[in-house]
Amino acid sequence: MKAKEMMAQALRQAGYGDRVRLDEPLASYTSFRIGGTADVLVVVRTLDELCECFRLAREHEVPARVIGKGTNILVSDAGVRGLVVVNACDRFEITRDGLLVAESGALLRELTYSTIVQAWAGLEWAEGIPGTLGGAVVGNAGAYGGCMADNLLWARLLQPDGTVEQVPVEELRYGYRTSALKRLGDGKRPVVLEAALQLAPGDTDQLAQRVAQIAEQRRLRTPSGASAGSIFKRTLQYPAGFLIDQAGLKGLRIGDAQVSEQHANFLINLGHASAAEIKALMDKVQREVWTVFAQRLEPEIELVGEWS
Numbered sequence: 163m164k165a166k167e168m169m170a171q172a173l174r175q176a177g178y179g180d181r182v183r184l185d186e187p188l189a190s191y192t193s194f195r196i197g198g199t200a201d202v203l204v205v206v207r208t209l210d211e212l213c214e215c216f217r218l219a220r221e222h223e224v225p226a227r228v229i230g231k232g233t234n235i236l237v238s239d240a241g242v243r244g245l246v247v248v249n250a251c252d253r254f255e256i257t258r259d260g261l262l263v264a265e266s267g268a269l270l271r272e273l274t275y276s277t278i279v280q281a282w283a284g285l286e287w288a289e290g291i292p293g294t295l296g297g298a299v300v301g302n303a304g305a306y307g308g309c310m311a312d313n314l315l316w317a318r319l320l321q322p323d324g325t326v327e328q329v330p331v332e333e334l335r336y337g338y339r340t341s342a343l344k345r346l347g348d349g350k351r352p353v354v355l356e357a358a359l360q361l362a363p364g365d366t367d368q369l370a371q372r373v374a375q376i377a378e379q380r381r382l383r384t385p386s387g388a389s390a391g392s393i394f395k396r397t398l399q400y401p402a403g404f405l406i407d408q409a410g411l412k413g414l415r416i417g418d419a420q421v422s423e424q425h426a427n428f429l430i431n432l433g434h435a436s437a438a439e440i441k442a443l444m445d446k447v448q449r450e451v452w453t454v455f456a457q458r459l460e461p462e463i464e465l466v467g468e469w470s
Contacts, residue, residue, distance in 0.1 A: 198241025
């Protein structure tokens with residue numbers, strides 16, 4: 163019996179039933195709508211399940227990784243070997259002191275609206291961001307003048323050896339769209355289980371007005387179509403989209419992958435783009451911007467799976 167079949171059998175015996183999928187196409191699990199198959203995929207709904215799946219993967223010596231909504235990744239056409247755990251753990255609570263403690267699969271936009279209804283400020287910038295809290299903690303997600311580092315107090319992490327550790331924000335060593343976790347890469351990176359953010363008292367009407375303004379700005383700036391949001395980080399001097407635009411690259415295509423004509427830092431899957439086409443377009447944009455401006459564009463998204 164192959165390792166992936168043994169992994170799937172172990173998960174089914176543990177009670178995951180039809181949530182376990184063999185050779186599951188990953189395109190429907192990513193915002194790019196791109197990606198090959200996962201050897202084994204399972205959806206988890208509780209933190210105990212999340213920890214158990216990684217324990218079983220260690221016991222069977224199968225590599226494992228977690229994904230949320232797949233909004234900041236590009237999955238290889240060759241797919242992902244081992245186990246892919248889809249994180250649907252989304253419970254959260256807000257204390258009377260404004261402490262938000264949420265599981266890592268909670269959607270940022272749902273957390274934002276819940277905090278506003280209860281008159282707590284601090285997450286307005288996250289309106290419209292389609293990702294999960296776990297991904298935001300890893301990547302120090304941010305927009306419109308705010309980011310995770312502003313409010314995060316601690317994160318609880320599942321370490322690669324199976325131990326669970328609560329670490330203060332200082333240990334995450336946040337930088338612009340990065341963290342100590344993101345720098346570790348696959349295999350060595352802990353899994354975010356939950357996180358705590360300290361919010362500030364606010365006025366629901368004023369917060370709602372601010373969120374409405376952000377939503378309108380997003381509507382005007384965000385291209386339609388399958389994408390992963392901003393592809394590159396801003397440089398020290400310039401936004402990436404400005405450099406790509408000024409290099410004359412809007413509308414550039416490789417196959418069905420295109421630099422958005424609306425916002426140059428978005429790459430769009432026009433319908434049938436492959437991961438290889440998106441990656442080739444990323445590479446070309448980086449080369450052209452370097453040639454024209456001597457500015458290096460660093461990807462904000464992560465490449466997942468087998469890449470040559």
